[in-house]
Amino acid sequence: MKIENYFISVLIVINKYHKEFDCYIADLGDSLMSEYENYEIVFVDNTDDILVQKEAQELLQKILNLRFLRLSKKQGQNRAFRLGLENVIGDCVVVVAPENDSVSAVLEIIAERIKGDRLLVGVTPPTDKSVLYRACLALSSWYCKKFLHVKIPVHATTLCAIGRPEMLVALKDDDVSREFLLTAIRNGLPYELFQYHKQNNAESDLKKLFGIMYEVVFVRSFQPLRIARSISFIMSAANFILLCVWVLAAATHSGQSLSDVFGVPFFLINMTVLFLILGVGAEYAERILYRLTYKPKPYIINEENSHVLGFINGVQRNVVIE
Amino acid sequence: MAILHRKHFDVIVIGGGFYGCEIANFLSLQFSHIAVIEQKDALLSRASFSNQARIHAGHHYPRNLRTATRSAINYPHFIADYQRAVITNFDSYYAISRLNSKINAGQFRLFMQRAGARIAQPQPKVLNYFDSSIIEDVFLAEESIFDATVLKEIVLEKMIQNKIAIALQTTAIQVSGLADGKISVLLQDVHGATETITADRVYNCTYSGINRLLADSGLPLLSLKYELTELALVDVPPQFENIGITVMCGPFFSLMPFPALQKHTLSHVRYTPHVEWQDSPQDMHTHVPLALPEARSKFVYMQRDGMRYVPALKDVVYSGESLWEFKTILPVTESDDARPILFKKNCGIKNFHAVLGSKIDNIYDILQEIQLDITSL
Numbered sequence: 001m002k003i004e005n006y007f008i009s010v011l012i013v014i015n016k017y018h019k020e021f022d023c024y025i026a027d028l029g030d031s032l033m034s035e036y037e038n039y040e041i042v043f044v045d046n047t048d049d050i051l052v053q054k055e056a057q058e059l060l061q062k063i064l065n066l067r068f069l070r071l072s073k074k075q076g077q078n079r080a081f082r083l084g085l086e087n088v089i090g091d092c093v094v095v096v097a098p099e100n101d102s103v104s105a106v107l108e109i110i111a112e113r114i115k116g117d118r119l120l121v122g123v124t125p126p127t128d129k130s131v132l133y134r135a136c137l138a139l140s141s142w143y144c145k146k147f148l149h150v151k152i153p154v155h156a157t158t159l160c161a162i163g164r165p166e167m168l169v170a171l172k173d174d175d176v177s178r179e180f181l182l183t184a185i186r187n188g189l190p191y192e193l194f195q196y197h198k199q200n201n202a203e204s205d206l207k208k209l210f211g212i213m214y215e216v217v218f219v220r221s222f223q224p225l226r227i228a229r230s231i232s233f234i235m236s237a238a239n240f241i242l243l244c245v246w247v248l249a250a251a252t253h254s255g256q257s258l259s260d261v262f263g264v265p266f267f268l269i270n271m272t273v274l275f276l277i278l279g280v281g282a283e284y285a286e287r288i289l290y291r292l293t294y295k296p297k298p299y300i301i302n303e304e305n306s307h308v309l310g311f312i313n314g315v316q317r318n319v320v321i322e
Numbered sequence: 323m324a325i326l327h328r329k330h331f332d333v334i335v336i337g338g339g340f341y342g343c344e345i346a347n348f349l350s351l352q353f354s355h356i357a358v359i360e361q362k363d364a365l366l367s368r369a370s371f372s373n374q375a376r377i378h379a380g381h382h383y384p385r386n387l388r389t390a391t392r393s394a395i396n397y398p399h400f401i402a403d404y405q406r407a408v409i410t411n412f413d414s415y416y417a418i419s420r421l422n423s424k425i426n427a428g429q430f431r432l433f434m435q436r437a438g439a440r441i442a443q444p445q446p447k448v449l450n451y452f453d454s455s456i457i458e459d460v461f462l463a464e465e466s467i468f469d470a471t472v473l474k475e476i477v478l479e480k481m482i483q484n485k486i487a488i489a490l491q492t493t494a495i496q497v498s499g500l501a502d503g504k505i506s507v508l509l510q511d512v513h514g515a516t517e518t519i520t521a522d523r524v525y526n527c528t529y530s531g532i533n534r535l536l537a538d539s540g541l542p543l544l545s546l547k548y549e550l551t552e553l554a555l556v557d558v559p560p561q562f563e564n565i566g567i568t569v570m571c572g573p574f575f576s577l578m579p580f581p582a583l584q585k586h587t588l589s590h591v592r593y594t595p596h597v598e599w600q601d602s603p604q605d606m607h608t609h610v611p612l613a614l615p616e617a618r619s620k621f622v623y624m625q626r627d628g629m630r631y632v633p634a635l636k637d638v639v640y641s642g643e644s645l646w647e648f649k650t651i652l653p654v655t656e657s658d659d660a661r662p663i664l665f666k667k668n669c670g671i672k673n674f675h676a677v678l679g680s681k682i683d684n685i686y687d688i689l690q691e692i693q694l695d696i697t698s699l
Contacts (some may be wrong), residue, residue, distance in 0.1 A: 040623070
């Protein structure tokens with residue numbers, strides 16, 4: 001039995017076209033059609049690629065309730081995203097990034113949304129990341145959860161389900177708050193938000209939403225950890241290069257002993273580990289301080305504190321707000 | 323039993339829609355024996371009935387000066403000639419969207435001035451119907467609607483007065499030219515009985531069926547585009563009872579009174595066409611089926627999109643029925659939204675003409691062309 005009384009809009013903004021995208025849209029269309037009577041897939045083409053228009057025309061012939069919106073030229077991501085939001089007509093809009101979000105995840109988040117008027121955010125496992133990266137992430141997440149009681153989003157995607165009222169807030173003529181919300185939604189609101197709403201069944205009014213996001217932004221930003229992680233990777237890479245050089249040197253200067261050959265690399269390794277510990281320690285110290293001082297509160301962006309926008313831009317996906 | 327009382331006519335008009343019947347009425351001033359062949363069991367029962375019932379005064383075509391101007395010129399004539407069917411006690415509002423519109427309010431105003439279509443400022447309370455964040459401006463347009471049932475009565479009265487023979491539930495299957503210059507038309511009634519009649523001239527006014535008749539007669543097809551369209555029949559809240567709303571100019575909606583059924587029609591540029599396809603002289607197999615297919619209504623989609631511009635549309639209730647039709651347009655007119663009438667003379671046979679009607683109020687244009695054609699012979 002198909003669901004009739006809930007209208008689903010799925011919004012997909014494409015900045016770079018992949019051939020697999022056609023199959024994804026077809027799968028998504030079939031899945032939605034099998035479960036929902038009223039839905040639409042809104043595809044915003046922000047690729048500046050004339051070929052996409054041709055591909056889209058073919059998709060339009062094949063897939064029911066697909067809408068194709070094309071920008072006259074490539075625009076900023078926020079503008080493309082806003083165009084999509086302005087045009088959707090559903091009770092909720094599900095923002096999907098085909099490269100990250102499986103069709104099953106999209107269906108799951110829609111089903112969750114229908115259960116209650118919560119703002120939902122999807123979380124997708126980072127399958128494309130290296131083992132080392134995942135291990136570090138898992139370790140830091142475990143540590144934060146265990147000792148700081150903070151749940152770190154493993155990998156938030158753009159997948160989210162936004163109710164129409166929240167979306168209309170995002171499209172209000174208040175430029176600063178609108179851009180803030182648009183940016184946050186497009187970048188993927190993290191997992192805490194989902195958890196918060198799940199636990200509290202709270203209404204997503206603007207103040208509460210910004211209050212949550214304020215927390216989320218700081219929890220998620222993790223700038224020092226990013227730096228520490230970057231340093232550790234750089235040091236590791238440097239260590240490896242030096243090791244190679246040293247081995248080569250040892251091979252060509254056979255007069256040196258094995259301990260002489262490996263003495264310097266051992267020192268470098270020790271320094272790398274020290275850097276790593278210092279970086280992570282600094283991060284955790286900051287987080288503990290933050291945790292002690294932070295109290296969740298409504299947070300409205302205005303002219304005085306709009307620098308937060310820059311903060312979001314800097315730490316997330318290098319977004320330029322236009 | 324013969325389908326018609328004669329075997330030969332001066333003129334045969336195939337297709338008993340508004341254009342076909344009025345062409346027959348017009349020609350009856352010059353020819354004695356005229357027949358109208360209609361496949362359905364009543365005249366004016368397809369596209370002449372299943373439309374927005376709008377009498378265009380030019381406002382609907384802000385991107386094509388020719389169509390807009392012709393509508394503005396023909397509007398007062400139509401109002402005068404079909405007065406009984408015309409309903410004027412309603413207000414037609416044209417709203418210009420800020421989003422995705424192909425024109426802005428300034429351009430609309432200027433265009434209407436040039437086309438001679440009258441507009442005025444609406445009352446302030448009307449402006450409250452619209453979401454000002456996405457509606458740039460609203461205009462009260464001097465526009466009317468017609469009652470399709472009364473229009474049919476007027477046309478039929480004229481036909482009876484003009485002694486035009488009418489064959490209902492009769493399909494023109496094939497047309498062929500004869501050696502003596504006459505044209506033979508093979509007819510088939512609802513029981514399957516066939517009969518051949520002849521005429522000096524034949525007009526194919528079957529709208530979406532034009533190419534079907536041409537194809538079945540082995541004649542070259544015309545390049546036509548078809549859309550299976552839906553106008554949702556709805557009940558409106560009291561404040562909308564005597565008004566029509568049209569959002570321009572792009573993928574927007576219209577809410578118009580439909581007097582013949584005491585309802586309103588809700589249509590949407592994006593959702594009204596369900597399926598579209600095209601005939602061409604090279605493709606002889608894609609012409610329109612005789613029967614209208616059943617499709618699931620897109621009312622919900624139309625309503626939801628409309629609610630963005632006019633929030634009170636949420637109170638509009640779908641009646642459970644829609645007007646379905648095969649809308650037929652010329653592919654060349656898609657870019658500027660023009661709606662010219664197609665008059666294709668001598669479609670493979672001398673004096674076998676095709677007329678693709680467009681707006682009901684532009685009937686005078688085709689009558690003028692037909693008169694010129696007859697006079698030139």
